Amino acid sequence: MTVRVGIIGVGVMGADHARIVARETAGAKLQALADADGQRVKALASELGAETAITDPLAIINDPNVDAVIIASPDQTHQALTLACIAARKPVLCEKPLAPTQAECLAVVAAETALSRRLVQVGYMRRFDPGYADMKAACQSGDMGKALMLHCIHRNVSAPDWFTAGMAITNSAVHEIDIARWLLDAELTSVTVMKPPASPSAPVFLIFETSAGQIVDVEMFNNAVYGYDVRGELVCEKGTVSLRSPVTIETNSVLAQRLGHPADWRPRFAAAYRIQMRTWINAIQTGTDFVGASAWDGYAAGAVADAGLEALAKTHRSSVKLVDKPALYP
Ligand code: ISE
Numbered sequence: 001m002t003v004r005v006g007i008i009g010v011g012v013m014g015a016d017h018a019r020i021v022a023r024e025t026a027g028a029k030l031q032a033l034a035d036a037d038g039q040r041v042k043a044l045a046s047e048l049g050a051e052t053a054i055t056d057p058l059a060i061i062n063d064p065n066v067d068a069v070i071i072a073s074p075d076q077t078h079q080a081l082t083l084a085c086i087a088a089r090k091p092v093l094c095e096k097p098l099a100p101t102q103a104e105c106l107a108v109v110a111a112e113t114a115l116s117r118r119l120v121q122v123g124y125m126r127r128f129d130p131g132y133a134d135m136k137a138a139c140q141s142g143d144m145g146k147a148l149m150l151h152c153i154h155r156n157v158s159a160p161d162w163f164t165a166g167m168a169i170t171n172s173a174v175h176e177i178d179i180a181r182w183l184l185d186a187e188l189t190s191v192t193v194m195k196p197p198a199s200p201s202a203p204v205f206l207i208f209e210t211s212a213g214q215i216v217d218v219e220m221f222n223n224a225v226y227g228y229d230v231r232g233e234l235v236c237e238k239g240t241v242s243l244r245s246p247v248t249i250e251t252n253s254v255l256a257q258r259l260g261h262p263a264d265w266r267p268r269f270a271a272a273y274r275i276q277m278r279t280w281i282n283a284i285q286t287g288t289d290f291v292g293a294s295a296w297d298g299y300a301a302g303a304v305a306d307a308g309l310e311a312l313a314k315t316h317r318s319s320v321k322l323v324d325k326p327a328l329y330p
Contacts, residue, residue, distance in 0.1 A: 001027075001285055002027060002028065002029050003027060003028050003029070003067050003068050003281050003284050003285060004029050004031035004032075004065055004066055004067045004068070005021050005028055005029065005030055005031055005032075005066070005067070005068050005069070005070060005281075006031055006032040006033070006034070006052075006060040006061070006063060006066035006068070006069050006070070007021070007030070007032070007033050007034070007060075007069075007070045007072060008034045008035075008057040008060055008061075008069065008070070008071050008072065008073050008077075008081060009034070009035055009057075009071065009072040009073030009074070009077075009095075010033055010034075010035040010037075010040060010041055010044050010072070011035075011072065011073075012264075012266075013072045013095055013123075014033075014035070014070070014072030014073070015044055016266055016273065017070050017072055017273070017277070018030055018033060018044060018048055018050070019048065020273060020274055020277050021070075021277065022048040022049065022050070023048075024274060024277075025274075025277050025278055025281055026278070026281075027281050027282070027285055028277070028281045030048050030049065030050045031050060031051055031052065031063075031065055031066050031067075032050055032051065032052035032053075032054070032060050032063055032065070032066050033045050033050050033052065033053050033054075033060075034053075034054050034055060034056060034057045034059065034060045035055065035073075036055055036073075037055075038053075038055050041053045041054070041055065051065070052065075057073065057077075057081055057084075058084055061081070061084045061085055061088050061090060062084075062088055066090070067090070067091075067284070068090060068091040068092070068093070068280075068281075068284050069081075069085050069090050069091070069092045069093075070092070070093045070094075070095075071085075071092060071093070071094040071095055072095045075097055075099070075100050075167075075170070075171060076099075076100055078094050078095070078097065078098060078099050078100075078104075079098070079099035079104040079105070079107060079108060081094070082094050082098065082099075082108050082120055082295075083107065083108060083111055085119065085120075086108070086111045086112060086115060086119055086120070087111075089115075089117075089119070090119065091119050091120075091121075091280075091284050091290075092119060092120055092121070093121050093122075093123055093276075093280050093292075094120060094121070094122055094123060094298070095122075095123040096122055096123050096124050096174055096175070096178070096293075096298070096301075097122075097170055097171065097174050097298065097301065097302060097305065098120075098122050098295060098298025098299065098301070098302060099298075099302060100170050100171075100302075101302060101306060102299060102302040102303040102305070102306045104302070105295070105298050105299035105301075105302035105303075106299055106302075108120060108295045108298070108299070109295045109296055109299050112295050118289060118290065118294060118295075120290075120294065120295040120298070121280055121290040121292040121293065121294065122178075122292065122293040122294070122295065122297060122298035122301075123276070123292075123293075124174075124175065124178040124179070124182075124292065124293040124297065124298075124301070125269055125272040125273050125276045125292075126175055126178070126179045126269065126272060127178070127179070127182055127272075127276075127292055127293060128271075128272040128273075128275040128276040128279065128292070129269055129271065129272035130246075130271055130272075130275075131243045131244065131245075131246070132179060132182075132183065132232070132243065132272075135183060135232065135234060135241050135243060136182070136183050138234075138241045139183060139184075139234060139236070139241065143238070144234075144236035144237065144238050144239050144240075144241065145236050145237025145238040145239075146236060146237050147183070147184055147214060147234050147235070147236050148214055148215070148235050148236060148237065149214060149215045149216070149217075149234070149235040150180055150183065150184065150214065150215075150216040150217075150232065150233070150234050150235070151217055151231075151232070151233045151235070152176045152179075152180070152216065152217065152218040152219070152230075152231065152232050153218075153219045153221075153229065153230065153231040153232075154172060154173065154175065154176055154218060154219070154220050154221070154229075154230050155203075155219075155221040155222075155224035155226075155227070155228065155229040155230070156172070156221070156222045156223070156224060156228060156264070157223075157224065157225060157226070157227060157228060157263060157264070158222070158223050158225065159201070159222035159223055163222065165312070166309050166312065168203075168204045168220050168222050169193075169204065169206070169220070169305050169308040169309055169312065170302075170305045170308075170309065172220055172222060173204070173206060173218055173220040173305070173308065174301045174302075174304075174305050176206075176216070176218045176220070177208075177301045177304045177305060177308075178293060178297060178301045179232070180208065180210070180216045181297070181300060181301070182293075182297075183234070184210055184212065184214055184216075186210035186211045186212040186214065187210065187211040187300065188208040188209070188210055188211075188216065188304045189208075189209050189210060189211050190208065190209045190307075191206055191207070191208050191304060191307050191308045191311050192206070192207045192208075192311055193205070193206050193207075193308055193311040193312040194206075194207075195312070201222070201223035202221075202223075203219050203220055203221035203222075203224075204219075204220045204221075204312065205217070205218070205219055205220075206218040206220065206308060206311075208304070226261060227260075227261025227262060227263065228261060228262045228263060228264050228265055228267075228268055229245070229261055230243070230245070230265075230268060231243055231245075245268065246268070246271070247259050247260065276292060279291055279292065280292065
């Protein structure tokens, strides 16, 4: 069976998903697109051969020619659209976050639970990244002993103008929240957030404890200027496991060696997005459970992000008090 896919929102991620569905995913057909921008949606539909291009997202969900829906519209629209997919009994791949607050995420969990059927997958695509998958396998092999800490760095070139301070957590660091839960197979139970006051575009630093007593730290820097850069290092009892960024070339010229950085997440996680799509379509075709993040995972990430916002508002610190410096030490 060919899965006819409808996509809501054709900005950066929606357009990327549309190209992956139309050109690179066996068993899937790009059927319909919706976007608030009528011209943009028509242009993409004609580029990719989608039959329908409209502005009403609910019309896509209720279109009898659409078997499955991808939601890639702004974060604040995710909950209502996901609920509409559940009401229409259609499988839905909702971009992360499932919703900006845990209360909204919980309503999605409640709707699925009432139906006793899983229809929702959340687009935490890092779970499909070959690097993170190898990290998890190394962790599970037992060769490294227990995982004790996870260090994460997540940097973007610059935050878009509509990005709020809290979105550093609810839109960006949620990736680390999800991948830490998945890698360590534990819940994040507490969060401390700090922010250097030096500049409004400064990074946010988050420290989490897990239900197994591990520590996770995340430098979330949305305005790092130099490139898109995601790093991770697991510290285990008998060694460490670090992510390597998938670079294809190294340039040597004029007394310098360069590796280069992608401008955003699409090249860095190109494989992850494609594996995620293939796996999702395959699960729909075979009627098997989705292997990606569930609505529950979306809710758990939302609950941790909510706690992160609270911690951001009231940073906890113990002050260090030094005596006055004696003249002996200039
Ligand atoms: C963006 O929405 C993404 O999902 C990217 O993967 C992430 O790196 C970025 O920080 C988010 O804002």
